Amino acid sequence: xxxxxxARFIILSIVALLPAQxxxxxxxxxxxxxxxxxxxxxxxxxxxxMSMTIHRPDWERTMSLRGWSIGGKKTLIxxxxxxxxxxxxxxVLDDNKVWSFTPKINRVIRIPSSMMSQSWxxxxxxxxxxxxxDEIVDSYTHTLLRTEMADGHKxxxxxxxxxxxxxxxxxxxxxxxxxxxxxxxxxxxxQEMKLVxxxxxxxxxxxxxxxxxxxxQMRHHEKKDEWTEISVQMLxxxxxxxxxxxxxxxxxxxxx
Numbered sequence: 001x002x003x004x005x006x007a008r009f010i011i012l013s014i015v016a017l018l019p020a021q022x023x024x025x026x027x028x029x030x031x032x033x034x035x036x037x038x039x040x041x042x043x044x045x046x047x048x049x050m051s052m053t054i055h056r057p058d059w060e061r062t063m064s065l066r067g068w069s070i071g072g073k074k075t076l077i078x079x080x081x082x083x084x085x086x087x088x089x090x091x092v093l094d095d096n097k098v099w100s101f102t103p104k105i106n107r108v109i110r111i112p113s114s115m116m117s118q119s120w121x122x123x124x125x126x127x128x129x130x131x132x133x134d135e136i137v138d139s140y141t142h143t144l145l146r147t148e149m150a151d152g153h154k155x156x157x158x159x160x161x162x163x164x165x166x167x168x169x170x171x172x173x174x175x176x177x178x179x180x181x182x183x184x185x186x187x188x189x190x191q192e193m194k195l196v197x198x199x200x201x202x203x204x205x206x207x208x209x210x211x212x213x214x215x216x217q218m219r220h221h222e223k224k225d226e227w228t229e230i231s232v233q234m235l236x237x238x239x240x241x242x243x244x245x246x247x248x249x250x251x252x253x254x255x256x
Contacts, residue, residue, distance in 0.1 A: 030142040030158045040181035043237035045070045050232045054123050057225045074246040091251045092131045101251045108252050124218040124228035139166040154179040180211055195221045208235040
């Protein structure tokens with residue numbers, strides 16, 4: 001997930017190495033804005049209850065999910081409904097290792113790097129979207145393109161281009177982040193700089209003691225009637241979460 005969703009990172013700000021255009025007129029650092037937006041989204045730890053609706057021209061289905069995370073290091077997402085999908089789960093650890101569990105075949109499967117760009121649970125989010133943690137901060141160069149105003153908030157529009165040594169499939173990404181660090185939009189462009197998909201925030205409310213994007217939609221640019229929507233019903237930040245949740249044993253035999 002970028003579920004979403006769904007967790008990302010800790011960085012050091014090295015001001016001298018950033019390009020001059022990375023700063024706004026008030027000295028705001030584009031890289032720090034990305035950092036703060038991710039920290040705002042995930043907290044030190046979090047427990048989430050949410051739904052995911054996958055829409056296609058001739059069908060639509062909704063799943064209920066529970067998610068646990070510790071910083072940008074560990075994430076567990078488990079399906080709780082409907083019955084046919086219940087128990088399907090994804091585990092992400094801090095070295096970008098991803099495993100999935102399917103109760104029907106009772107197997108834990110490590111997702112290889114060759115499958116990271118494939119669909120996550122049949123949605124418009126990829127396995128890579130779910131496992132992104134801190135990657136966007138340190139593997140990209142960030143530039144503040146402009147600032148805008150929306151609903152009384154300053155909005156920072158930031159371009160993030162992968163560094164040459166990074167194994168990134170995207171040509172660049174563009175983020176629209178409010179001054180309270182709520183991300184309004186995230187665009188993904190391919191190596192030819194053509195827009196591929198867009199994550200948009202549809203509803204912002206106070207939840208878990210902060211303003212939060214409670215409803216987001218991922219839509220492919222050329223497939224107008226295909227999208228996936230994540231809606232958060234409950235969110236608890238900075239909850240103490242036991243380490244055993246983020247193990248392969250718990251992935252197969254849940255003790256939540």
